[in-house]
Amino acid sequence: MSGLIIEEYPTEDGKRIGHIRLNAERSLNALTLEMIEQMLPTLRAWQQEPQLVAVLLDGAGDRAFCAGGDVVSLYHAIRETGPADERGLTAIPELAARFFEQEYRLDYLLHTFGKPVLCWGGGIVMGGGLGLFSGSSQRIVTETSRLAMPEVTIALYPDVGGSWFINHFPPGLGEFIALTGCAINGNDAHWLGLGNRAIAVNKRGELLPALLAVTEWSKPEAAVNAVLRQLEVDSVEAFSDLPSPLRSHQPQIRSLLDKDSLADKVAAILGAECEDPWYHKTRQSLAAGSPLAIAVIAEQLRRSRHCSLAEVFRRELALSVQLCRFPEFAEGVRARLIDKDNRPDWTFGSLDEVDEALLAALFESPWPVNPLSDL
Numbered sequence: 001m002s003g004l005i006i007e008e009y010p011t012e013d014g015k016r017i018g019h020i021r022l023n024a025e026r027s028l029n030a031l032t033l034e035m036i037e038q039m040l041p042t043l044r045a046w047q048q049e050p051q052l053v054a055v056l057l058d059g060a061g062d063r064a065f066c067a068g069g070d071v072v073s074l075y076h077a078i079r080e081t082g083p084a085d086e087r088g089l090t091a092i093p094e095l096a097a098r099f100f101e102q103e104y105r106l107d108y109l110l111h112t113f114g115k116p117v118l119c120w121g122g123g124i125v126m127g128g129g130l131g132l133f134s135g136s137s138q139r140i141v142t143e144t145s146r147l148a149m150p151e152v153t154i155a156l157y158p159d160v161g162g163s164w165f166i167n168h169f170p171p172g173l174g175e176f177i178a179l180t181g182c183a184i185n186g187n188d189a190h191w192l193g194l195g196n197r198a199i200a201v202n203k204r205g206e207l208l209p210a211l212l213a214v215t216e217w218s219k220p221e222a223a224v225n226a227v228l229r230q231l232e233v234d235s236v237e238a239f240s241d242l243p244s245p246l247r248s249h250q251p252q253i254r255s256l257l258d259k260d261s262l263a264d265k266v267a268a269i270l271g272a273e274c275e276d277p278w279y280h281k282t283r284q285s286l287a288a289g290s291p292l293a294i295a296v297i298a299e300q301l302r303r304s305r306h307c308s309l310a311e312v313f314r315r316e317l318a319l320s321v322q323l324c325r326f327p328e329f330a331e332g333v334r335a336r337l338i339d340k341d342n343r344p345d346w347t348f349g350s351l352d353e354v355d356e357a358l359l360a361a362l363f364e365s366p367w368p369v370n371p372l373s374d375l
Helices: 033-048 071-079 094-111 128-135 162-168 173-180 186-192 201-212 220-233 250-256 262-271 277-288 291-304 309-324 327-338 356-362
Strands: 004-010 016-022 052-059 064-066 117-121 124-126 138-141 146-148
Touching: 004 033, 004 201, 016 033, 016 201, 033 052, 033 094, 052 064, 052 201, 052 220, 064 117, 064 128, 071 094, 071 309, 071 327, 094 128, 094 309, 117 128, 117 201, 124 128, 128 146, 128 162, 138 186, 138 220, 162 173, 162 291, 162 309, 173 250, 173 262, 173 277, 173 291, 201 220, 250 262, 262 277, 262 291, 291 309, 291 327, 291 356, 309 327, 309 356
Parallel strands: 016 052, 052 117, 064 124, 117 138, 124 146
Antiparallel strands: 004 016
């Protein structure tokens, strides 16, 4: 079965709407290189087609839009590289370099598409799925949405543009979300602006027919907004009893992150007195995360604070490839997704032990010219 379903539908006035569905329900629609390389030319063609007025992006089934990228394939590619140099870095895994370059090209294309892109973010939206979602102009959350970038637990960092959009969150919240990989529900995602439309999950079947019934597409954004506004009005009750843990904890989180060193911030998060089960799970994720990844996450956010979106993707490509050259990421994937023993053997036992020279090496570009220099 193909990993994508790509279709076009005629509207009432003779325009067309493109529809891409991630079609890998068993893997929670995990994003593979093949899927990415199918989506890129399709979206580029649709971007240039005057008769195509909008794009709908969703995932098969109700459990997930997309649970992330296919990191298991990356793990096997990393394991096949040769010996490491004196810094502990191997040769560049070819699959990793191609996967991240194409993934970030796709994310950047969505951010700059110029036509309405509606993404239905019901169920799990994580990692690479959040890259697609955040790049869309209409980001729909439901009462079942669970957004997160828990990369710290596999020794990665929030990429796919996360270095850009996380830096735009309110003070303290971005760094907290990046370091802990906390789960963000529909209400919190809507409050943050990560999602900009809150629509009940039982309205999903009404969305495409309502778009196709529109008879005036001279202003596509206005046409799409009219449909989404009505669906939102009809969905208010579905969100009325949904909690907002991130929003309710915002004052405490801001205080916890108001520290002068990364070590103090991490200690404050881990030591905070809070009985909320949501916070307890969040704290556990940070405690189980890679100390090297914690240092990388904080440094990447600092370095990207004033970057343009294109520059963010170039920096993320370099960093992601460098992390694939060091064994920490592969070890995280092994422990969480391959052997599933949840006992990663991290390179460093604590944040204080992280080698500053290695950290600096991870932020060096592995190429004289970045492959995304044309963005």
